[in-house]
Amino acid sequence: MTFNYASFIVQVAALLIVLAALHKPFGIYLARVFEGTTSSRPERLFYRLAGVDAGTEQTWSVYLRSVLAFSAVSILAVFALQRLQGVLPGSGSLPGVDPWVAMNTAISFVTNTNWQTYVPEATVGIFVQMCLLAVQNFLSAAVGIVVVVAFIRGIVRTRTQRLGNFWVDLARTSFRILLPIAFVAAVVMVLGGVVQNFWPTDVTNQAAGISQSIPGGPVASQEAIKELGTNGGGYFNANSAHPFENPNALISLFEVFLLLLIPSALPYAFGRMVGDQKQGYTVAAVMGALWLASVSLMGWAVASGQGTATAAAGGLGEGFEQRFGPVPGAIFAASTTLTSTGAVNTAHDSLPPLAGGVAMVNMMLGEVAPGGTGSGLYGLLILSIISVFIAGLMVGRTPEYLGKKIGPTEMKLAAMYILVTPTLVLALAGITVLLPGILANAPASGPHQFSEVLYAFTSGANNNGSAFGGITTSGPFLSVMMGLAMLLGRFLPIVLVLALAGSLARQGKIPASAGTVPTHGPLFGGLLLGVTVILTALSYFPALALGPLAEGLLK
Amino acid sequence: MNILTGYLRQAGTALRFLVLATLVLGLAYPLSVFGVGQLIAPYQANGSIIKDAAGAPAASALIAQASADDNGARDPRWFHARPSAVAWDPASSSASNLGPNEPKLLEAVTANRFTVAAAEGINESEVPADAVTASGSGLDPDISPEYAGLQVARVAAAHGLDTEAVASLVDRHTSSGLLAFLGQPSVNVTSLNLAVAEASQASQPAQSE
Secondary structure: OOOOHHHHHHHHHHHHHHHHHHHHHHHHHHHHHHHOOOOOHHHHHHHHHHOOOOOOOOEHHHHHHHHHHHHHHHHHHHHHHHHOHHHOOOOOOOOOOOHHHHHHHHHHHHOOOOOOOOOHHHHOOHHHHHHHHHHHHHHHHHHHHHHHHHHHHHHHOOOOOEOOOHHHHHHHHHHHHHHHHHHHHHHHHHHHOOOEOOOOEEEEEOOOOEEEEEOOOEHHHHHHHHHHOOOOOOOOOOHHHOOOOOOOHHHHHHHHHHHHHHHHHHHHHHHHHOOOHHHHHHHHHHHHHHHHHHHHHHHHHHHOOOOHHHHHHOOOOOOOOOOOOHHHHHHHHHHHHHOOOOOOOOOHHHOOHHHHHHHHHHHHOOOOOOOOOOHHHHHHHHHHHHHHHHHHHHHOOOOEEOOEEOOHHHHHHHHHHHHHHHHHHHHHHHHHHHOOOHHHHOOOOOHHHHHHHHHHHHHHHOOOOOOOOOOOOOOHHHHHHHHHHHHHHHHHHHHHHHHHHHHHHHOOOOOOOOOOOOOOHHHHHHHHHHHHHHHHHHHHHHHHHHHHHHHHHOO | OHHHHHHHHHHHHHHHHHHHHHHHHHHHHHHHHHHHHHHHOHHHHOOOEEEOOOOOEEEEOOOOOOOOOOOOOOOOOOOOOOOOOOOOOOOOOOOOOOOOOOHHHHHHHHHHHHHHHHHHOOOHHHOOHHHHOOOOOOOOOEEOHHHHHHHHHHHHHHHOOOHHHHHHHHHHOEOOHHHHHHOOOOEEHHHHHHHHHHHHHHHOOOOOO
């Protein structure tokens, strides 16, 4: 399979043009939803039945308590109902899900990771897929979005404890943003060949004497929100490489568009909400530059076709689908790891070593280009605060961000945020490779074995969900380790972001002076870009050197 | 204590919210996509099932059919799909997930190259990459036009068909235009084999009643 550069450039340009054209109108729509003050009649009915008092606003700690309570209840419900699969309708003859797998899967889908330690075809029926997992695809994406909305309110508001109402934000995000787009996207997917029914079809090729049972299922409805909500958990084991999830190269490009859609429009909504569009453009430009650089690097690394087995095969092919080949493979692989999606249309484990390395670096950047729904933007805003602090040190002034003082409390929270994920990734991967016997679960040879472990924990702690699929994590030990990575990697940052929002909201606004570092324009954008890349490089370089770099450079 | 009751109240709201949201997002939404799909695109929504000359469902145009039996023996009458990590079983799907420098992958590729060269009676160096590498899903119905071209003579001979007639069937089942540009030109083996079967049947002398 050869790398068609013309096709690559056209598809990258098409994505940039369409997303650039949409980010303003869609960003305005997003901001209107977040700033809305009225509820529709069905929403009011929904609030009444759920026991939500839509009129009250919450302090940061109550808002956080709601996030945590909702997520805990979701994890318990998804776990318990998977265990009960055997007696629930719509599951065919599938028994209850293994407890370790059910625990890992519940955490995985509630944290927007969608790491799949199970083989869907053999483990979960229509009920679990449609009523548990796909529902969490919506809600976990919405949780990410409402957290960044609360954070933006913390920046905008002054001398207040109130950050909004979690339940109202969650309902509006789910029903006014995710649901209508997912519906349209799902219909487009059906038209393109994605399956949406509830039964298998028996077929027989008489001439060749081949009988098959062609699977069915509510695939399109799940596929649409899987990409839109940057979730990534496939209806089938092969994920978006499966012909029923991703039947042709046009649908594949559409799926990449969907997973970039919300994260790339959120910066415009942010600019609008803080009343300074230049702030939004600067953040969007940093995201766009990182995305373009990473996609190009991925294209180059895939096109290299490195690897002894690849050379023996006469080129790329292992893990690729013929209808896609390396160009859609590279664009999808880069975009899915730069957001928190983790869907794949190509087996990442078989990618050339440096291409697998680029996928890991994308996640290690903290998934901020443009990142997961909501989580990408709050990640980059925290990095903005770190950048302001560094710039403040250079000019000897107390750093400010959008009229708020960045004091010791704020800096402690931001610094902890930056440390959480690298600590989780490196500590958990380190423990795993040191414990005797555990490495047998990653049967690859040489540095690739370490890459499989590093990729798994990078993916888990960053809530990505893609994998070097050669590793098996369904046993008790790795299920728990990955569960910890996903749980702490999701909720510790959320605790810190909401605490920071609370402390910013309490402050009054200080007017910008001659000594204020402007947080827009190319200078600040360049600084933010540099801080993002350097923090990653410092944290992860040694680990990368042992895995993908060793495999890719020592040949 | 205050915090505990706070959490309990929140958990109650959470549970009610989750149940209500599931009714909308987990039932109403997929069922409406199902309804619209069955109405406007029943062929795609039900798995792109293609029928044989007799009108019976014969295959899904999107899913490969087995190219070898359990012992690895290949039927010379048909075009062969790419290697599969799941033996082309649509009840599962997977890639090999072997790294690009993995000795096991090198072995598999070498073995596949030998098998394909022997089956087509060609030199090992002529075998294209897609013929020796396992696809991402294990169910890939497509092969490269080069690999299809190598198989034309064998298939035509097995059915007593004209080589050119089979080559033109290959052309008709090759993707082109936008899809081929965004992805790669691909020959759909599943639908091609059904077309070959039909052509083969049509070319047989009619049986007397």
